[in-house]
Amino acid sequence: MYLPAISVIMPVYNGAMYIQEAMDSILSQSMPDFELIIVNDGSTDHSSEIVHSYFDKRIKIIDLPKSTGCFPARNTGLRVVAGKYICMMDADDVIVPDRFEKQYRFMEENPEIGMVSGTYQTFTGNRQNFKETDYEAIKILFLRHCYLCHATSMIRTVLVQKHDLYYNETYTYASDYDWQVRVLSFAPVAHVNDLVYRYRVHAQQISTSKRHEQNFFADQIRVSQLSFFGIEPTEFEKKLHLSFINGIIDHRIDKKMIDQWIERLIEANRRTQYYSQKKLQNFLQAHRYRYIHQIKQI
Numbered sequence: 001m002y003l004p005a006i007s008v009i010m011p012v013y014n015g016a017m018y019i020q021e022a023m024d025s026i027l028s029q030s031m032p033d034f035e036l037i038i039v040n041d042g043s044t045d046h047s048s049e050i051v052h053s054y055f056d057k058r059i060k061i062i063d064l065p066k067s068t069g070c071f072p073a074r075n076t077g078l079r080v081v082a083g084k085y086i087c088m089m090d091a092d093d094v095i096v097p098d099r100f101e102k103q104y105r106f107m108e109e110n111p112e113i114g115m116v117s118g119t120y121q122t123f124t125g126n127r128q129n130f131k132e133t134d135y136e137a138i139k140i141l142f143l144r145h146c147y148l149c150h151a152t153s154m155i156r157t158v159l160v161q162k163h164d165l166y167y168n169e170t171y172t173y174a175s176d177y178d179w180q181v182r183v184l185s186f187a188p189v190a191h192v193n194d195l196v197y198r199y200r201v202h203a204q205q206i207s208t209s210k211r212h213e214q215n216f217f218a219d220q221i222r223v224s225q226l227s228f229f230g231i232e233p234t235e236f237e238k239k240l241h242l243s244f245i246n247g248i249i250d251h252r253i254d255k256k257m258i259d260q261w262i263e264r265l266i267e268a269n270r271r272t273q274y275y276s277q278k279k280l281q282n283f284l285q286a287h288r289y290r291y292i293h294q295i296k297q298i
Contacts, residue, residue, distance in 0.1 A: 004058070006034035006100055007083030007157070011073035012051065012091035013041040018200065019050050025094035027056060031101040034087075035060055037077045042067035047091075071167040071175035078166055081157055088151045092200045099196040103154040106192060114187025115155040117148040118196035128195050135188045136276040140283045142184060143225055144245055145218065146177035152197045153180075159187055173210045174217035181225060222246075228275070229268035237261070244287060249294055262288055 008026055012019055026036055038051050040063045051061055062076055078086070085107060087100065099118070106116050119128040131148060132138055141147040159165065163186045167175040183189060222245055223238050233241060240261055243250040262284045269275050 004033055004035045004083045006085045006087055007081035008034055008036045008087045008089050009074055009077035010089040010091055011039040011041050011070055012047050013067055014043050014045045015091040016046040016050055018092040019047055021094055022091050029100045030098045031104060039073040039077045041073040072169050075166045084157055085154050086157055087154050090151050094198045096196055112188055113190045114159045115153050115183050116190045116192060118152045119193050120149050120152055120197035120199045122199050122201055130193045131191045133191050136279050139184045140275055140279055142181050150176035171217040173214040174221060177218055178221045229265055230272050231268055244291055247290055255292055258291060
């Protein structure tokens with residue numbers, strides 16, 4: 001039985017405007033050893049006709065009778081992958097011609113790495129989105145937000161299967177944030193500042209149309225990461241942590257409370273040793289400086 005080197009998962013829901021460009025960027029990759037799994041998530045436009053018009057044995061199409069949502073659709077794709085590595089893709093974006101080749105070579109040369117991500121640029125700008133490359137620093141930066149671009153990632157299939165790394169669908173619009181946090185907890189993750197992805201900004205994408213809901217679920221994930229410190233926060237501590245980590249001033253919280261919370265996080269991590277102690281201290285102190293500075297401005 002033939003097994004491809006890479007499985008590409010691309011859900012599509014009413015993406016007729018962009019899906020052809022996305023597919024063409026995949027099918028024209030310099031490394032041709034892949035399968036493209038398209039999960040048609042109950043589209044009601046012409047998406048189904050477009051994807052079915054391609055005749056390429058590397059394409060596998062799963063037609064869902066009704067829309068399940070982006071991350072349930074991704075889970076559908078994850079359950080049928082056959083490749084050694086898995087690449088993520090959004091149906092309204094494109095990838096550079098040698099993305100697969102570059103990321104596959106990196107993963108083959110660095111067997112200790114569980115996942116690698118790369119840089120992206122928007123269609124409207126020329127600036128690449130450069131990121132931190134140190135694994136320990138990346139892990140800490142996820143305390144603040146979904147630091148790496150999910151769609152630029154390539155992950156080992158064996159890691160997904162060993163740890164059941166499927167998307168937690170209860171987070172609805174922020175499941176990629178939670179997914180990457182869990183990946184980081186099981187294996188080193190690398191980021192390479194090399195352009196692999198072109199990202200389209202438009203009104204229909206989740207980060208635009210569902211921003212409020214996405215932030216709501218992201219806050220739940222920020223709080224959930226306190227488990228890495230061995231902390232089960234009270235309701236007030238949840239509010240304190242979110243105010244501090246998001247840099248949003250809450251007048252019920254003063255400088256003394258912030259300092260006590262920082263000290264608690266540092267002491268808790270001294271016991272669990274989940275994060276680099278020095279990098280964590282630097283991160284928290286930098287946040288403290290910005291938070292206190294904002295208080296003084298009010």
